[in-house]
Amino acid sequence: MPNFFFGDKKDDKIILEKEETTHLKVIKKNIGDYVEAITGDGYFYRTKVIEINKKNSILSIVEKNKSKKEYFPKIHLILGMSKWDRMRLIIEKAVELRVQSVSVFKGQKSNQNYKSVEKFEKIIIETLKQTGFPKIPNFNFVDLYDTKKKNTLVLDFEQNIDFKTAIESIKDQVNILIGPDLGFSKNEKEFFKENKFDIVSPGDTIMRFETAAIYTLSTINFIKNRL
Amino acid sequence: MPNFFFGDKKDDKIILEKEETTHLKVIKKNIGDYVEAITGDGYFYRTKVIEINKKNSILSIVEKNKSKKEYFPKIHLILGMSKWDRMRLIIEKAVELRVQSVSVFKGQKSNQNYKSVEKFEKIIIETLKQTGFPKIPNFNFVDLYDTKKKNTLVLDFEQNIDFKTAIESIKDQVNILIGPDLGFSKNEKEFFKENKFDIVSPGDTIMRFETAAIYTLSTINFIKNRL
Numbered sequence A, B: 001m002p003n004f005f006f007g008d009k010k011d012d013k014i015i016l017e018k019e020e021t022t023h024l025k026v027i028k029k030n031i032g033d034y035v036e037a038i039t040g041d042g043y044f045y046r047t048k049v050i051e052i053n054k055k056n057s058i059l060s061i062v063e064k065n066k067s068k069k070e071y072f073p074k075i076h077l078i079l080g081m082s083k084w085d086r087m088r089l090i091i092e093k094a095v096e097l098r099v100q101s102v103s104v105f106k107g108q109k110s111n112q113n114y115k116s117v118e119k120f121e122k123i124i125i126e127t128l129k130q131t132g133f134p135k136i137p138n139f140n141f142v143d144l145y146d147t148k149k150k151n152t153l154v155l156d157f158e159q160n161i162d163f164k165t166a167i168e169s170i171k172d173q174v175n176i177l178i179g180p181d182l183g184f185s186k187n188e189k190e191f192f193k194e195n196k197f198d199i200v201s202p203g204d205t206i207m208r209f210e211t212a213a214i215y216t217l218s219t220i221n222f223i224k225n226r227l
Helices: A018-026 A084-096 A118-130 A163-169 A186-194 A209-223 B018-026 B084-096 B118-130 B163-169 B186-194 B209-223
Strands: A008-010 A013-016 A034-038 A043-052 A057-066 A074-080 A101-105 A138-141 A152-155 A173-178 A198-200 B008-010 B013-016 B034-038 B043-052 B057-066 B074-080 B101-105 B138-142 B152-155 B173-178 B198-200
Touching (some): A074 A209, A084 A209, A084 B209, A152 A209, A173 A209, B034 B057, B084 B118, B084 B209, B101 B118
Parallel strands (some): A074 A173, B074 B101
Antiparallel strands (some): A034 A043, B008 B013, B013 B057, B034 B043
């Protein structure tokens, strides 16, 4: 499995912060050695180590290659705030399954209230490094009621359209809306009904919330030959 | 999400061990109350609590219903010993995605050597309870070299047949062979080649080992309309 260094690009250099610098030392890289780096901008960088300090290190860019793979249709995952281990799992798998963006909302039944994007971005970057992908997905907090009906599939038990048909009908873009782990409130379900959202269920079999999300992302990738 | 009690069936009674008895007390069930129970035999039991002791409790069976759902094709997951958190995750998701059996082998690159089935069975039972399924999948340790070519798909990067075609061609039964997390050894790969195993890759995108497994199980369920 590849492991890329993740840093900040400044002109023709990439700056690694403390944690990445430690990793550089752990794998015994010295000044003059070559390493692969990503910065989240869609490019793979081949670089040469030119400085290793206590708190950071500096890589000089030798070669720049654009990621060849385009992941299409575009997937936007919208996720209700849930227990951290489950959130972490879904976001990790969503990045591996190459979603283009992730939004998180506080549902009425959410028993968590995350305020900082940092811990989410840390998981995203860790997964990009380990699975060799150079483009960082967008991440933000949203209000559930700002979600538009168009191109959105809500995952819930009380479906109103067929899962398979819905997955096969996806065109250029899809929003997958799920959770939180404790489910949607009565008001939230009414919002979906009043606004005629497409509601799908991955099957009669009871799945945990995170499994339903990973299952759905997997099937979209398979049907659309996306990976 | 349902939560069933898991116990041992003895005639028309179900015996709950200590941990399940504690759970019974936590949710404040008393003698005379009704609870739902499973024993792994394929039936859902409606029961009445007749004894609550320190170390166990006894439920009397009131009604017995067979699980209506048959999961077909049958899936047998064969998994290389890997880090525990990854093993745990795959087995949990495999049970949710209703595999009929799980086998675990020690690959040459496995850095773990599990000897006891107990910790595996504990995860399996926990997942059955939480996702309401009454039939316990088989679990055992196997030798990789005892795997037969017939009906087996090996998940690896160096595929020799098309993933989509392979998934669509599955008939009554399939063995999904994967891992360990550090990959197959040279000898193991030669064994697959010499014996002409079908080797598939879920895509060009690099996935972690557990993600490839969950992705593959998801696609089989979707294509075969299995859940």
